[in-house]
Amino acid sequence: MTQALALIVDDEPDILELLDITLSRMNISSKPAQDLAEAKRLLKTHHFDICLTDLQLPDGNGLELVKHIQKNTPNLPIAVITAFGSMDTAVKALKLGAFDFVSKPVDLKSLKSLVSSAIKINDTTEPVDRRSRDQLLGDSVMMANVRAKIAKLARSQAPIYISGESGTGKELVAKLIHEKGPRSHQPFVPINCGAIPQELMESEFFGHKKGSFTGAIADKPGLFQTASGGTLFLDEVADLPLHMQVKLLRAIQEKSIRPIGSDTEQPIDVRILSATHKNLPELVEQGNFRQDLYYRINVIELPLPPLRERAEDITQLAKHILQKLNAENNSPTKLTDTALKALAQYTFPGNVRELENILERAFTLCENGIIHQTDLQLPNNTKDAAAQTSGIKNPTQKTSLPTQEAPLEDYLDSLEKEAITNALEKTRWNKTAAAKELGISFRALRYRLKKLGLND
Structure with a gap:
């Protein structure tokens, strides 16, 4: 194997x-340069194979070198050495493209x-994990652009x-970014920030030492330690309370954390990916996000397009989801052409997750292994989505659409449960x-009772 070469x-x-x-202790040789001209x-x-550069140089700065490398040798990873506080x-x-x-x-x-x-990054001798490579499906231009950005x-x-x-x-995309990068053989740790009780949040993120608080009977590593060397995916990051936003900011800037009860800080090596369905800029303006x-x-x-804006991908996604359901259940179930056409014309306010739910329900309820358009029970429009999706006729109560804070799926379930x-x-x-009152079959009602937890 050829020895790697670094530009410092x-x-x-x-x-x-x-x-x-x-670098020499890592079996990497190096070439030194004391200014931009010599580096170029x-x-x-x-x-x-790698470039390490200071930001302050006699004839310019490291940002100029980042631009130069991105233009002329974009496959060369470059890392910048910054002064303390130059975040x-x-x-x-x-x-600009620094690694x-x-x-x-x-x-x-x-x-x-x-290093x-x-x-x-450019080590082709190491096997690449491709388990999720083809899970981000879609032949639309939008999805081709998303896959290119992920790479x-x-x-x-x-x-x-x-x-x-x-x-x-969003979580699938985060996992793909992890798996296609140099951290692919290290942990990918996803966490839903809205699912952790506030009083446990600091301990969950940063860990704690034995005896640091009541109930701390042993040292416990936090999510940052669990993800060490890999990627920490913060889903629904907008749900973090302000006090945790401050601590997360410091961990990102300083690349170190302090477990509860510890006198010293621990350096961390974690890549941060985050996501939310909420409007973060709006939350910033409101003072709810730092x-x-x-x-x-x-x-x-990295913005992800809603399914309604890439309708040409719906048929491919539907066939893929049904193929998975068939494999899991050893079934030959098929979608009729009219069912596929109906799916392609639906707006999917709940996006791919809603498509999965619709097909899982239709798969359960269809007869003779054939999913017809009626088995899909698609709503005619988003306003009566809950009633129509449930197959319930003439709902007696008008309800407004869900707000951004109320996920569509929960909204639909609550209306369906109320009608039943x-x-x-x-x-x-x-x-x-x-x-009979609801206008659905007894089998369909039994399925919904189980799904909604209304069984006796």
Whole structure:
């Protein structure tokens, strides 16, 4: 195997020597440059595997070198060495395409981890995990662009903010960014920020020491330690309370954490990906989300299109989902052409997740292994989505659409549960009569009772 070669750019001889010694212990040789001009000359005459550059140089700054490398040798990962407190400049470097950054005084453990990850980007000898490669389906131009962005973002360590409506596949995209990058063999740790009780949040994120509070009977690692070397995916990051936003901001900026009850900080090596279906800029304006944290997690934004804007992908997705259901249940169930056409014309306010739910329900309720259009029970429009999706005729109560804070799926379930309960009470809990009242089959009612937790 050919020895890797690094370009190190700094005008301080002591730093150059420290970097050279550190790299040589990793079996990486290096070429030094003390200014931009020398660095550009070396780039023309050598093939480098990584570049480390200081931001402040005699004839310019490291950002100029980042731009130069992105233009001329975009496959070369470049990391910038920043002065303490220069986070804004580090963020600029990441936006321009830098692989990562390391702050002075340089922590050698963090530096080695950074270099190892960067070297792996172009290491074709290491097997690539492709388990999720083809899960982001769709032949539309929009999805082709998303896949191209994923491939590019996987080469960076910049924090990525994945935006999009509920059900668009934000966690899947986060996992793909992880799996296609140099951290693919390390943990991918997803966490729903809205699902952790506030009083446990700090311990869950950063861990705690034994005896640090009542009930702390042993040392416990937090999510940052669990994801060490890998990726931490913060889903529904907008749900973090303000006090945790402050602590998360510090962890990202300093690349270190302090477990509850500890006197010392621990360096962390974690890539941060985050997502939410809420409007973060609006929450920032309202004072419910810190602006400085927003800029740190949103170094690069990856917006995901709703399913209604890529309707040409619906047929492919439907066939793929049904194929999975058939494989799981050893079934030959098929969709009729009219059912596929109906799906292609529906707007899917709940996106891909709603498509999955519709097909799972139709798969359960259809007869003779054939899913007809009527089995899909698609709503005619979003206003009567709950009643129509349930197959319930003439709902007696008009209800407004769900707000951004109320997920569509929960909204539909609540209306469906209310309609079924009303029908059962009207028929004195005679299920056969209730099914007739609702205009659905007894089998369909039994399925819904189980799904909604209304069984006796």
